[in-house]
Amino acid sequence: MNNYLLVMLLTCLFSGCSTQERETGHSTEITTNVGEQLVLDNESEYAMWLKKMHRDSVEINNSGVYGSQTLKHLKTINDSVSYCIYEVNDFVCSCVYLEVFVAKKEVEKEQIGIGCDQDMANPDFYWMDYEILDDGFVKVTSTREFVADSLLTEEGVFPKETNFEDYIPQKETKSWFVKVDESGNVQKIDKI
Numbered sequence: 001m002n003n004y005l006l007v008m009l010l011t012c013l014f015s016g017c018s019t020q021e022r023e024t025g026h027s028t029e030i031t032t033n034v035g036e037q038l039v040l041d042n043e044s045e046y047a048m049w050l051k052k053m054h055r056d057s058v059e060i061n062n063s064g065v066y067g068s069q070t071l072k073h074l075k076t077i078n079d080s081v082s083y084c085i086y087e088v089n090d091f092v093c094s095c096v097y098l099e100v101f102v103a104k105k106e107v108e109k110e111q112i113g114i115g116c117d118q119d120m121a122n123p124d125f126y127w128m129d130y131e132i133l134d135d136g137f138v139k140v141t142s143t144r145e146f147v148a149d150s151l152l153t154e155e156g157v158f159p160k161e162t163n164f165e166d167y168i169p170q171k172e173t174k175s176w177f178v179k180v181d182e183s184g185n186v187q188k189i190d191k192i
Contacts, residue, residue: 102184120163145169
């Protein structure tokens, strides 16, 4: 009976974290692990990259359910420059990347988001979010919450039997903007 439950659990886990791909004529239909469906012309500049991403996702998921990749955004700048935003989740951290392609080859990758499970024994907690703006910019915001050094021991840790939740943390936030130009360069700008 225990083997049956283990097989059922593994089946549910594998089917819940996969990306499905179906080729129909001249298009590729991809359903990501969050149910988002993308239908692209096989001749498009994204088709090969999406197939590569799909293979990587299946490899990751089938090697013990260690994580997943999810395509979040696709954008064509011109005939040769495009970029995508995708998320890699390993169930502890979720990282978001902006990846730039020139002539269908990756030329640059920039991390624009991260969120990890918080370690309550650590006096610092950091995360980064992004927002896609209408004018082609991506707003990136990094946030750091921390407990003041004056409340920590000389070693920089919490006093015994206390943790992050026992304090009112200070907060620092910084935002900047990212835009991919027509040559495929990632521009970082403080204000728009």
